[in-house]
Amino acid sequence: MFPLPYQGHVNPMFQLANLLYSKGFSITIFHTNFNKPKTSNYPHFTFRFILDNDPHDERYANLPLQGMGAFSRIILFNKCGADQLRHQLELELSAKDEPPVSCLITDASWHFAQSVADCLNLPRLVLRTSSLFCFLIYASIPFLDDLGYFNLSDNTATPLLDGLGYNNVPDDKRLEEQVAEFPVLKVKDVIKIGFKKDNDGMGDIISNMVKQTKASSGIIWNSFKELEQLQLETIRRDIPAPCFLIPFAKHFTTASSSLLDQDRSFLPWLDQQPRNSIVYISFGSVAQVEEKHFVEMVHGLVDSKQSFLWVVRPGFVSGSTWLEPLPDGFPGERGRIVKWAPQQEVLGHEAIGAFWTHSGWNSTVESVCEGVPMICSPFWGDQPLDARYVSDVWKVGVYLENGWKREEITNAIRRVMADEEMREKSRGLKQKLDASLIEGGSSYESVESLVDYISSF
Numbered sequence: 001m002f003p004l005p006y007q008g009h010v011n012p013m014f015q016l017a018n019l020l021y022s023k024g025f026s027i028t029i030f031h032t033n034f035n036k037p038k039t040s041n042y043p044h045f046t047f048r049f050i051l052d053n054d055p056h057d058e059r060y061a062n063l064p065l066q067g068m069g070a071f072s073r074i075i076l077f078n079k080c081g082a083d084q085l086r087h088q089l090e091l092e093l094s095a096k097d098e099p100p101v102s103c104l105i106t107d108a109s110w111h112f113a114q115s116v117a118d119c120l121n122l123p124r125l126v127l128r129t130s131s132l133f134c135f136l137i138y139a140s141i142p143f144l145d146d147l148g149y150f151n152l153s154d155n156t157a158t159p160l161l162d163g164l165g166y167n168n169v170p171d172d173k174r175l176e177e178q179v180a181e182f183p184v185l186k187v188k189d190v191i192k193i194g195f196k197k198d199n200d201g202m203g204d205i206i207s208n209m210v211k212q213t214k215a216s217s218g219i220i221w222n223s224f225k226e227l228e229q230l231q232l233e234t235i236r237r238d239i240p241a242p243c244f245l246i247p248f249a250k251h252f253t254t255a256s257s258s259l260l261d262q263d264r265s266f267l268p269w270l271d272q273q274p275r276n277s278i279v280y281i282s283f284g285s286v287a288q289v290e291e292k293h294f295v296e297m298v299h300g301l302v303d304s305k306q307s308f309l310w311v312v313r314p315g316f317v318s319g320s321t322w323l324e325p326l327p328d329g330f331p332g333e334r335g336r337i338v339k340w341a342p343q344q345e346v347l348g349h350e351a352i353g354a355f356w357t358h359s360g361w362n363s364t365v366e367s368v369c370e371g372v373p374m375i376c377s378p379f380w381g382d383q384p385l386d387a388r389y390v391s392d393v394w395k396v397g398v399y400l401e402n403g404w405k406r407e408e409i410t411n412a413i414r415r416v417m418a419d420e421e422m423r424e425k426s427r428g429l430k431q432k433l434d435a436s437l438i439e440g441g442s443s444y445e446s447v448e449s450l451v452d453y454i455s456s457f
């Protein structure tokens, strides 16, 4: 198994690895040295460190670690990783006294792995860590680009993406229009993806990811059928490879694959808080805000008068090491701030009443798994698409679609904490998910058929 070395990709791959191990498979993990997992948490797996073993390789030095630039590493590895991957796989395939290799499972964004696997006649399954609807929309990016969706006037589109300074966006009605080809989306959702068709950047990674996912022997998704039924039907119509939808958070936690230490010191405080009284706030592992937006968030939160638990990762506020921009006296008695939390455990805590999230897909599924309604502040990539589905399709959250404005933040927090109908919908979705895990349910059957499928190779 070969995860993409970022928290939002490492977590579901290790959850899948644990699941397959529990079904009797031996697991070998290929990983970069960059963002190395804690191997001591996985004495039952074999680890091989590949791709960036040469400490003198200057190509990998000084690449950004935060924000969208963090993914520049992926572009590089996809370009130059094939020989090393092939070499490592040949060693595994020829190893004596080891169980035979059934297949290679890689993150979908390691698109270069498909031709390597083909050369070795090894089936490659992909793990796609975002939603099915995101895949369909990503597959349409060249088409949407040709239709001009990414080419609003620079005055409109640039500030929209520039540090997510939505406050400066001129009043362009086109941003609010529906995308005719995907009526759930507004034009601004498509622009906020943050990349378009190109030949040498993220657009290239995405189009190759789509192409090589279609060419793979199977696709594993962190999702469940009842959540994305229509999208599943479309994908099954278009792609011959079988699909397996498994909500990983219901099988294993991500505690052992956490790249940062999870602070648990606030749990006694959380235990004392009333049911549904706390807003949990976290924006994932790579998103970054400007200081002025961070200050806006603080004011919105203070004005909401709600109690909160806030994960502020070091590096989250650009230009700061951690909490320097906070006003004196914040967070006070009403809140706690930590650098990193055991998120799944927190979301499952009865004191949590809402999740203010960046709408990363893992966070979204983890929230659905616990029936917690969301306040969505997406940054880029799949996140604006997830936020739109959470608010407009599943109706289990509110989308702060105009950026960081304190009044809107305050109103959204108050609304989600008080909205019983939304809480009921969130519980309903969780119940559907729980039912899918019981014998005969869709998620249960997906696990069984994945195990049978891999065993058949």
Ligand code: UDX
Residues within 6 Å of the ligand: 006, 007, 008, 009, 011, 129, 130, 254, 258, 282, 283, 284, 285, 286, 287, 311, 339, 340, 341, 342, 343, 344, 359, 360, 361, 362, 363, 364, 366, 381, 382, 383
């Ligand atoms: C990225 C993308 O942003 C996301 O949209 C894509 O789907 C996967 O890759 P990330 O931004 O880190 O991931 O967000 P998310 O997908 O939500 O993953 C974050 C993971 O870190 C979750 O599993 C969450 O439980 C975990 N986490 C987060 C913690 O364990 N502790 C924390 O304090 C915060």
